[in-house]
Amino acid sequence: MIRKCHSGDFDVIYSIINESSMVYKGVIPVDRWKEPYMSLEELQDEMDGGVEFWGYEEDGKLVGIMGKQDVRDVTLIRHAYVRTAAKRNGIGGKLLSFLSQRTDRPMLIGTWANATWAINFYEKHGFKLVSPAEKNRLLKDYWTIPERQVETSVVLADKHI
16 A cells, blocks of 8 residues: 655654665765665655655555655655565555656656666656756756765656656
């Protein structure tokens, strides 16, 4: 079941993000890796900044989460993670499809350039990589991230961009 997450899910969202993000260790640039991958304060800042989390629940427990953030004229997909034990069961695809059906805005997704599995996942679901110049423009226009992260990331767009 997919449901909107609430404040009582904060600790579970934090746990899912930090467990699932371990796949980035040794893959993303070493200067971008830290543990925990996302601190409690960073998660709270993301939520305070408008990231709305949706969760996939199995047997009464959240096993996957995906954030959506409306920024001006687009919807950003943010912080998409599935618990390690629940991966490869279609949960990410179900969350992405669910959120895609609930917006009429163009959708953008940013991820690490070296996270080929993530890029392949989004491409499988109809998103396309934008050009490097467009990526730089989009990341600077719609995200608030450090320059180094802009350099080491990609952006994928849905058919509306």
